[in-house]
Amino acid sequence: MSEANPTVKVADETTAPIENLTLKETAPDVNENQTSSDKKKKKKKKRNNISKIENYxxxxxxxxxxxxxxxxxFNLARTTDEEKRYLSRDLENQDHWNEVRKAAEIHRRVRKNVEGKIHPGMRLTEIADLIENTTRKYTGAEDLTKMEDPQSRGIGFPTGLSINExxxxxxxxxxxKTVLKYEDVMKVDFGVQINGNIIDSAWTVxxxxxxDNLLTAVRExxxxxxxxxxxxxRLTDIGEAIQEVMESYExxxxxxxxxVRPCRNLCGHNIAPWRIHGGKSVPIVKNGDNTKMEEGEHFAIETFGSTGGGYVYTEGECSHYAQRDNDYPPPSAPSANKLLETINKNFGTLPFCRRYLDRLGEEEHERQLEYLVKQGYVQDYPPLxxxxxxxxAQYEHTILLHPNKKEIVSKGDDY
Structure with missing residues (x-):
């Protein structure tokens, strides 16, 4: 999930192979005397092999x-002193890293399941349901209302399906009713979380x-x-390197x-527990930010390239929201307070969208949600x-900064 960058200064076990977990066909038994026309009439049965990731x-x-x-x-000493540093610090985060890897494995398997299924003529709601329902199955979070702790695992943030500009x-x-067209360029950005440890990764369809050159520029x-x-x-040095590569393409x-221009007011970000944006922004242009990355941090490296002005602004109907972390007293309006309780119980500070509220039975929530935004309980994130x-176009991976090496934890065979 992207972050608008307010600081940009514009001047001038061994890794297991991912199984093909798409719907597999099971051929029906055929009697030897059965005619070919009868065979055609028989429908092939399909079996859904997607289940909780723990089963694998x-x-x-x-x-x-x-x-x-x-x-x-200045990092070479970390590699030569790998043994000591790894044992003394990295193992302290072993449970955290394993939960991030769990979320990453789910992300890869969802991508594998989606692969080849997105095509022109599909409604965006179909694509979102395909991604999100598969994520729910792998995480075991198909029904938040039946979970003791709905925030313990599941979708990390709403599935971004942003088209063209x-x-x-x-x-x-x-x-x-939006339908994906052959001539569209769509960014697919979705997240998975395990105990608040979020994988944020995206690609472009x-x-x-x-x-092709636009996608290649952004991917590279x-x-x-x-x-x-x-x-x-330093964060500005990363942005400068990104900018140089992207601007070399047309x-x-x-x-x-x-x-191809970088969207200079969009950026990557570090990730904190239950917070998709942890406070540091990774620019995609040189911006003079001398803040440094630190050992043990968890980052989403994402870049956006454009054939337009390379500067985004908010426009259109909002769908993305997140509860603010504040100490305000409960809303005075009972209906708004009820909606806030639903948000707090099921999402906490994790981002959510209107469809998720609909799914929880909060079907008439528009006015209450608008009230919560105006009163400062919830932050809205309109389209950029x-x-x-x-x-x-957009590409994104989640990385972990270990003492001795970095781990591109969301990396897969696809991108």
Missing amino acids: FPKGVYPEGEWMDYHQD IAAHFTPNKGD SFDPQY ATNTGIKEAGIDV VEINGETYD VDIPGSYT
């Missing part, structure tokens, strides 16, 4: 992500090959950000050539868009 990892140990050395000169923070509200910029990230690295769309007619 009975020992409770989840696959590590892709490891990468720190390449900076919409860069982020769009998910369909109830009744949305397009069908028309003329957008994200990979560069991951490579440059490390303990004691893309031809419908006969016109566009420079570039200029009309432009195209934006």
Whole structure:
């Protein structure tokens, strides 16, 4: 899930192979005397093999992500002193890392299940349901109302399905009829959380090959950000490296050539328990922020590229929300207070969307939610868009900064 960057200064066990967990076909028994026409009439039965992730990892140990050395000169000592540092500090976080890896394995399996199923003609609500219902099955959080602690596991934040000039923070509200078209460029950004440990990872879907260079530019910029990230690295230096790679690309769309520009007021971020944005922002342009990454931190490295102005603004119907952490007294309006109790019980400080409230039975919540936003109990996150007619792309991975190496924990075979 992206973060608008207010600080940008504009100047000038061994990793297990992921099984194919799509719906598998089970062929019916066929009698030898059965005619071919009878065979055609028989419908093949389908069996859904998706279940709680614990069923695939009975020992409770989840696959590590892709490891990468720190390449900076000031980090070389960390590699040579690996044994001592790893044992003394990293093992203290073993349970935390394992829960992050658990969420990452679920994220990969959801992606694998979705692979090849998204196509032109689908409604965005269908795509969101496909991703979210699969996530619910793997996490064992299919019905929050039946869970003792609804915040213990499940969806990390609403599934972003942002199309074309919409860069982020769009998910369909109830009744949305938007249909994905062949000529669209759609960002798919979803999260998984285990005990508040969040995996935030995203990719871009397009069908028309003329957008390939746009997607490549952003994917390579994200990979560069991951490579440059490390303990004691300044955030502005990561942004500068990302910017240099992304701006080296151009893309031809419908006969016109566009420079690929970073969306300079969007950024990555560190992740804290039950908080998708932990306080540090990872810019995608050089911005002069000398804040450093620190050992043990948990970051989402994400970049956005655009054929437009490279600057986003809020526009459109809001779908994303999150409860603010404050000490305000309960709302005086009973209906608003009831809705806030539902939000607090089921999401806490995790982001949510209107569809999630509908699912919990809060079907007439619009006015109460607006009241909670105006009174400061809830923060709204409207869609972030570039200029009309432009195209934006996004790629994102979650990384962990271990004492000796960094772990690209959400890495998969797909991206």
